[in-house]
Amino acid sequence: xxxxxxxxxxxxxxxxxxxxxxxxxxxxxxxxxxxxxxxxxxxxxxxxxxxxxxxxxxxxxxxxxxxxxxxxxxxxxxxxxxxxxxxxxxxxxxxxxxxxxxxxxxxxxxxxxxxxxxxxxxxxxxxxxxxxxxxxxxxxxxxxxxxxxxxxxxxxxxxxxxxxxxxxxxxxxxxxxxxxxxxxxxxxxxxxxxxxxxxxxxxxxxxxxxxxxxxxxxxxxxxxxxxxxxxxxxxxxxxxxxxxxxxxxxxxxxxxxxxxxxxxxxxxxxxxxxxxxxxxxxxxxxxxxxxxxxxxxxxxxxxxxxxxxxxxxxxxxxxxxxxxxxxxxxxxxxxxxxxxxxxxxxxxxxxxxxxxxxxxxxxxxxxxxx
Ligand SMILES: NC(=O)c1ccc[n+]([C@@H]2O[C@H](COP(=O)([O-])OP(=O)(O)OC[C@H]3O[C@@H](n4cnc5c(N)ncnc54)[C@H](O)[C@@H]3O)[C@@H](O)[C@H]2O)c1
Numbered sequence: 001x002x003x004x005x006x007x008x009x010x011x012x013x014x015x016x017x018x019x020x021x022x023x024x025x026x027x028x029x030x031x032x033x034x035x036x037x038x039x040x041x042x043x044x045x046x047x048x049x050x051x052x053x054x055x056x057x058x059x060x061x062x063x064x065x066x067x068x069x070x071x072x073x074x075x076x077x078x079x080x081x082x083x084x085x086x087x088x089x090x091x092x093x094x095x096x097x098x099x100x101x102x103x104x105x106x107x108x109x110x111x112x113x114x115x116x117x118x119x120x121x122x123x124x125x126x127x128x129x130x131x132x133x134x135x136x137x138x139x140x141x142x143x144x145x146x147x148x149x150x151x152x153x154x155x156x157x158x159x160x161x162x163x164x165x166x167x168x169x170x171x172x173x174x175x176x177x178x179x180x181x182x183x184x185x186x187x188x189x190x191x192x193x194x195x196x197x198x199x200x201x202x203x204x205x206x207x208x209x210x211x212x213x214x215x216x217x218x219x220x221x222x223x224x225x226x227x228x229x230x231x232x233x234x235x236x237x238x239x240x241x242x243x244x245x246x247x248x249x250x251x252x253x254x255x256x257x258x259x260x261x262x263x264x265x266x267x268x269x270x271x272x273x274x275x276x277x278x279x280x281x282x283x284x285x286x287x288x289x290x291x292x293x294x295x296x297x298x299x300x301x302x303x304x305x306x307x308x309x310x311x312x313x314x315x316x317x318x319x320x321x322x323x324x325x326x327x328x329x330x331x332x333x334x335x336x337x338x339x340x341x342x343x344x345x346x347x348x349x350x351x352x353x354x355x356x357x358x359x360x361x362x363x364x365x366x367x368x369x370x
Contacts, residue, residue, distance in 0.1 A: 001325045002032045004068025006061045007039040010075040012283045014042035014306035017072035017093065019314050020049040022321065027054030031325050036064045043310040065089075070329070072321055074313065076103060085110035090329045092321065094118055094129075097344055098358040107345040113329050117317060119352055120342035128338070129320075131178055132312035136302040138182030138238060141265040142171065144296055144304075145234040146190065148263040148287065154294045156261025158233045161191030168192045172228040172235050174220070174249055174274060176203045179238030179267050184215055187234075195228055220249070229254045237266040237274040245272040252276045252290075260292035269297040334370055 003026060005018045016039050018026075023033045035055040037047060047057045058064050065071060065084035073093035077084075085091075085106055095116035097104045107114045117129035142160075149155035149169065162168035171187040173180045176198035187194045188211065195216040198204050204217040218224045229235060229250050235258070239246055246268040255264070255277045266278040273279070277290040278297045283304060287296045302309035320339055324332045333340045344352040349364040356363035 004064040004071045005035045007036045015074040015310040016040040024053035043306040082106040087111040097355045114345035115342040134178035138179035142186040169233040172232040175238035246274040248276040250275045263294045
């Protein structure tokens, strides 16, 4: 198979779909890989590294898309990329189609096989291509929050770990899933006092065991949320209700009672945010103040650490890339239930129910089309 890796063009996207290690495995297996010039540069992978393991470096995106049987990317295509779509092309990337009618229409019109990272589901029922980005965002949320707590960055000048004779900072985490657990690991590692709030008591029991009592756990209700918000130096939002907008758990009134110079990192902002005063920000203008509280609400946090994020993402995507390359899309969809779950568009049909429902379009089960 000929596999194409274009350079990402979405604003501030610095990851890349396949690393040199991935190219080596694919070329060793007899496939051909076309990598656009500088596709990996922002993730610290040079053209020379790709070339050394057998990739062909291609000068422009047009020739990568035109000559590839399958294109492997990171972010959903932006309108300037729709032009490259053509019948029979396999596109493996994050698609997030629900709110993107125009992209959906274009994939359907051009009969592209669109396989979305975010809907690939493994046997355990988890979403293996979302997990690594939540791991990155969870760990990063503490690193970023700690930096914003510095006076220079608008924070109240608290060192999360404290020092002997001075108590550590208070980190409060809402949501004990992947983001929350990874945030807790880093915050505890830095020596902070960490409280984690979740609705799911069984999850709190597991976390209590995992962290051997070093983590304070609290059941999620409005009373406890107000208490943790008032005490927090750093408040991290990491809740998720699958398929729904995040609930506004910390209200504007609670934020107004927080300490001046405290920091909120609302990781759940990509689902609307779980803090009422949070609105989406970008890496070029990441933070703002409300009632003296610093808010950091970047929707694609992993792009801040593209080298780690690319490696983490491609570790997870690569087994599916090799299966698609080895079997071809049609056989891979038939044989591999996880890949079949990822198919959102196939031969002009919309094959993912939630997207069809969201856009009021007709849904067709991909299995009936093969
Ligand atoms: N901003 C970014 O760059 C970025 C990156 C990765 C993930 N995310 C987002 O972070 C969020 C969390 O992701 P995740 O992978 O950790 O999800 P997850 O499903 O692993 O965890 C969510 C947790 O929220 C808990 N929860 C649900 N309702 C709650 C409530 N009312 N009170 C307290 N806890 C509640 C659940 O019990 C669960 O433990 C998602 O919205 C995800 O899209 C954002």
